[in-house]
Amino acid sequence: MAAKGIAKFIIVITTVSAAVMELIDTSIVNVALTDMSGSLGVSIEDISWVITSYAIANVIIIPLTGFLAEYFGRKNYYIVSMIIFTLASYMCAESTGLVEIIVWRFFQGVGGGALLSTSQAILFDAFEEKDRPFASGLFGMGLVLGPTLGPTLGGYIIEHFSWPLIFMINIPIGIIATLLSYTFIEKKPGEGKQKSAISIDYIGIALLMAGIGCLQFVLERGESEDWFASNAIRICSVIAFIGLAGFIYYELSIEKPAVNLRVLNNRNLAFTTIFTFVIGFGLFTSVFVYPVLAQRVLGFSAYETGLSLLAPTLIAVVMMPIIGKTMSKGVSAIPFVVVGFSLFAAYAWTSAQVSPDVGKADFFIPLAMRAFGISMVQLPLINQAVAGLQPKDYASGIALNNMIRQLGGAFGIAMANNYVAQNYAQHRSDIVSNLTPTNPLFQERINSMAQGLAAKTGDVATATTKAYAAMSAAVDRQAYYLAYLDTFRLIAIFFIAVIPLVVFLKAKKKTPQEEAAAKMALSEAH
Template sequence: MQQQASLVEYGSRRVIITITAIICALLEIVDTTIVNVALNDMRGNLGATMTEVGWVITAYAIGNVIVVPMTSWLSQQFGRRNYFAASIMLFTLCSFLCGNATGIWELVAFRFLQGIGGGALLVTSQTIITESYPPEKRGMAQAIYGLGVIIGPTLGPPLGGYIVDSFSWPYIFYINIPIGIIAVLLTLQFVRSPKYAEKSLAKDIDWIGIGLLALAVGSLQYVLEKGHDDDWFSSANIVVLAVLAVFGFFFFIWRELTFRNPIVELRVLKNGNLRVGTILSFIMGFGLYGSTFIIPLYTQATLGWTAQQSGMLMIPSALTTAFMMPLIGMALQKGVKQQYLVALGMLLFFIYSFWGYKIISPDTGQENFFWMLIVRGMGMGMLFIPVTTLALSTLKGQQIGQGAAFTGMMRQLGGSFGVAVITTFLATKNEVHRSSLVSQLNVNDLDVQHRVQMMQHAFISKGMTPDVALKAAYKSLDYVVAKQASVLSYMDAFLGLGVMFLLCIPFVLIVKSSKEKKKLDLSEAMH
């Protein structure tokens, strides 16, 4: 414990370490969403198809998810400060290479390497912040870290939209370079490593475990990201990779439970609170990334907004979350149970989703979203810190770092599942609603005939011949039907997200608290 106490920092040194760690967490998370608004520009500039350019997002996510479970072990091998600094260097170098890429597959390769560098930044920055604070202030430390994790996905689209509109797409990567260089210098100067036990010898390194983990998680991530584009199991690639993911996970679990020095310690999942926290992290990732994905998609595709307008819409929600974080940290320090805060957060997320279900239409105004998104910001603020503290509250020592890696990986996978499920759900519902609306449009119906005639007259008045005007009227009617079907499918998606969170509330409330009251102590995380 003395050695742990020595990692607590005070005064300006603690402030510098906290800022460095938050910057690194933000760099990593903003980069997961900032490219979304630049895909069209990349496609045109690099001469790629939409499917090819989608790999820019997929490759980063695969690199990210593969490395997160290994961060605890890698920190032990190389020393936390060295590993953290090397990860920032890799991330920064790959940002430069991404901006300079001349072909789509070159860009995809550098994004994969950037994801490997970025994966370490999340979990390690969480541990560095927490260890810099004395135990009684660690709830607040979690709140400070949570700001980056929750606000990051929201900041990406408006920042990306501004950079693409004002400069060009490579600058969304170049912006990381000066920040990364400063973060490396601050890390080497101020961050300290705990003393670790001896490093593993080469023969003790779980190379097979590393290979199986990369195979399983990489295959699963590909299936989730590309399944909808490739029409799921009608594609041979998806079938092969789904089978590889299943067998990869099976043999990975068997290997980790039998090898003397596993790369991921699965036995830590015997802890009931961690199991519940891991599931809740998955659901939270599903809701966080799913809702961050669905709103810009709806506002751009259906309402015709620009990328920057869509991104700016999310800022009040992010600011509300930022305001909530320290309040939640204080509530936890005063002894409010995590379960109650998580349940309330889920209820608020249900209210936000139901509100979305009620207000969206083919012409919803910007002002209609404001209070709905404020509620989302409050709900997310109440979820992140309590879910993390609940998951790690009954773990001790080395287990804390392993638990943090599990919750981090599940949050990322939950986001990937969220985007994949919502994309498929929207496409399926869109077809259902479209065929339902078309079946009700009987050409012999007087109202339909009257509507077509009115549109035809409107087109004739603009100088069209009657036959061309009639075609334009039918085309216009088809567009109205398509837009209405799209709105109905977005309504279903909002309602589905809300119901999922509502159903989780009873499950959260029956989780048992640790018998004696313990403060969250992540001090030995990542050992």
């Protein structure tokens, strides 16, 4: 039953805030790694495990949320997940060692993974059937705002406070959201009381954890571990292959699997997962590549970088409810997908043309195109994923779609890391090949820099050595700059390449009765 008045308002605020909180924590840590490594006395490579452990927990739990909500009851599962997330946030802030914070970060990911899908289901139930596309728009605001707000908030905290605060800010939000959820969210009839009738697919869950968990590890840690030169990467790759192959075979062979893969026989869902993968790829990769470009090459601070991302992203926050209202009137999702992917490709290609002396304001238009593009594809793809499915299959379809988006992001970041490293080496080699002792322009530049340094410091003996070091740093900066531009071009190519696949996104026309049943099932599936 739809909520009314103040109860609806509180449910909207609670569920969207919980989802935003979970998504913020996927990126807020990124800008704090240096401070955390110094505080805990470990390397950057070691402390980056706080990102990896959270991502692994997320990608394991997301496809299981439908089953867990059914088994324990959605309200119970939601509240317990929020408590786990909040408690783990506190323990992360209080951690004094690397292993300790990695373990608690994993538990934070377990709790957070449930908040995303379950929040959406509860939000849908607060609205009448005809208004649920608008509810999707409200929820879509969080999907876009969360990953972008993370670096901004993290940058501000690191500049003005200390890193434990990035975890402590979750605690008051989590406590308030838990109390509001307990008070205002109603249980459905019979919710959580049919455990005896629900069989637990232990083997499927174990294979999923092994396969997806190891795949996420390989994607997250491959670059830093030098890929297949590392025993850990080789072993996890084998486990991932065996686990995923076994998971697919086993889930297709039993009557009641934990994750129903048979829904991928539906053409709409199968092709929508491709679009969703690319959206995850583009969304997470752009949030990764742009901040590193801005800070490593352009000299922005973490906080300045976050602010430059946040302002245009607010466009998507405004657009989401508008698109939700438009789709509630029966407008097809396919034109939105085409325009959205085209805008995202235009954003990436435009970003690949920026000059090294570009200012923060110069990124506003490309990032605004990104915001418009994201807002035009997130909600339509959510609806398109379930177009043509039977109501009983909605939970499995949405769970798979959410998992694919996360994997797209992990693949994108892994690809970006590897692509930047390779292209940086190539560009640096090309630049250095022209900086030879026989090049008069190079020698003139070195002599000029050495004279300037000698005049400034009075240290004539080391002036030439320092000039060469400064030139090497400039070469590094230029090589990284070119490598990041190459990565933006690759993102654009990915988005352009999948646009023709929209011809496969066709759903049969539903009767009004089928449409009403589908909308109700969608609210339960999220």
